[in-house]
Amino acid sequence: xxxxxxxxxxxxxxxxxxxxxxxxxxxxxxxxxxxxxxxxxxxxxxxxxxxxxxxxxxxxxxxxxxxxxxxxxxxxxxxxxxxxxxxxxxxxxxxxxxxxxxxxxxx
Numbered sequence: 001x002x003x004x005x006x007x008x009x010x011x012x013x014x015x016x017x018x019x020x021x022x023x024x025x026x027x028x029x030x031x032x033x034x035x036x037x038x039x040x041x042x043x044x045x046x047x048x049x050x051x052x053x054x055x056x057x058x059x060x061x062x063x064x065x066x067x068x069x070x071x072x073x074x075x076x077x078x079x080x081x082x083x084x085x086x087x088x089x090x091x092x093x094x095x096x097x098x099x100x101x102x103x104x105x106x107x
Contacts, residue, residue, distance in 0.1 A: 010071040026099035032091050035061040041083040043100055048076045074105035
């Protein structure tokens, strides 16, 4: 497993890549491997606000359903709509194009 050094990681296996006050949030390859075959991803609506630690969605696999937790407080500015039709895209590329959300962050 590789973990890009430019990302920040949460204890719940989400990652954050910041660019000033905005950035993207994803799920680590470790979490994806532990989940197994991903069959559904539920994401928030654009414009939703979350505090650090809030659940902002879920990932459902053939094994379980797991919450996604915000690693930082902020507002969702975009979601990865591809994951609605192709949830297994998280497995193919957890650190690249499969990031679930983009946001504007408070800190």
